[in-house]
Amino acid sequence: MQAVILAAGEGSRLRPLTRSKPKAMIPVANQPIIEYVIDALLENGIRDIVVVVGYRKEDVIRYLNKLDAPIQVAVQERQLGTADALRAAESEITEDFLVLPGDNYVNAESIARIKKEQNAMLVAEHPNPSNFGVVVIRNGLIREILEKPEDAPTFTVSTGIYSFKPDVFSYLQTNEIPDALAAMIASGRRIRAIPADDWQDAVYSWDLLKLNSRMLRGITPGIGGTVDASVIRRGTVRIGTGTTVGPNTVIYGPVTIGSNCNIGPGCMIMPNTSIGDRVVFEPFTYVADSLIMNDVTIGSHSRIVSAVFGQGCILADHTTTYPSASFIEVGGRIHKEEFGAVLGDGVRAAPFTTFKNCIAGNSVTIEEGKTVVGLIEDGTRVM
16 A cells, blocks of 8 residues: 655644744654654555655655655645645555645554545544534545534544545546545545544644643653753653753653753753753753754743744743733634743743743744733844
8 A cells, every 4th residue: 555645735824833844844742743644654564655745845855865764755836735735646656545644643553444445534523623624424424524614513523634546536626635525425436434543633833732742652761861860850751862961950751852952950841841952951940841842042040831942942041931821813713722832933032031822933032021922923023
């Protein structure tokens, strides 16, 4: 069996984090999302894999070239939709195949369930179905797909994972795969609904916190750096090569820390935290339930909770993220979500900055003593 992974899109609802990388390359628990998809396919013995790239394709191709798996690449020249992306891989398809989004997590058991079927969709229950294609099912068969409806009739959604025969390409008349499925159903084809065992998507940037927490459950412990004898470690902790953890630091797993980091002394790292490469935590910093990407510096006496920090952020001492539930508009919708902060790449914050339920764009600069709330556009200077 073959597999096509669609990794050509930007993931616009995850901005500002996807300005510099496609959604499939966002690191979760220090591993790009697409790698979890590839791992699940390999566990099922599926090694004939085509990845469709487009937005910032060089980043994806460079990463795929580092993997052991023999992966083919197809290019979607313009990001016109999922069916258009699938057409880009048509010349590589010679047998029954799976289609998977490269920016969702799916486990190997879910793939094992759907790979046994011809013409099937993997479905899942979701508390916010209006963010997805909502599926109407009768007697185990797909009857209708309602794309992001305001009033969803069911909590069952499409995961964007399908099993197809090669003749599906004759149904790809528009730019979206759900339209092809509707045409197949109208022609009398039976599309089976296969319940997922474990699947998760991050639609908005704050959703990465839940996905990060989920993926940290699967990390393996290991110490590759230098950890002071006074450091207290509890739970599953993974520390990369070249990383130094200073005296009297406390780490409660699950936590993963990348390579060449400098942590402490006197820091506290609490569960569900992932820390990228070359990150610096200055003394007496507290971090919990957060996703910190590469090359971030957090100043001393800071308190970071429920935060996603893009790469290259430099935050001075006494920085605080304060989780709060308030309204924020993203993707044309008003949301009420509780989180501390989402910072794009290269944010600079002076001492005593507080982020409260804030999404700050790339290269935002914040002067000393400010409390930042809501949505801050790229390049803004907060004075």
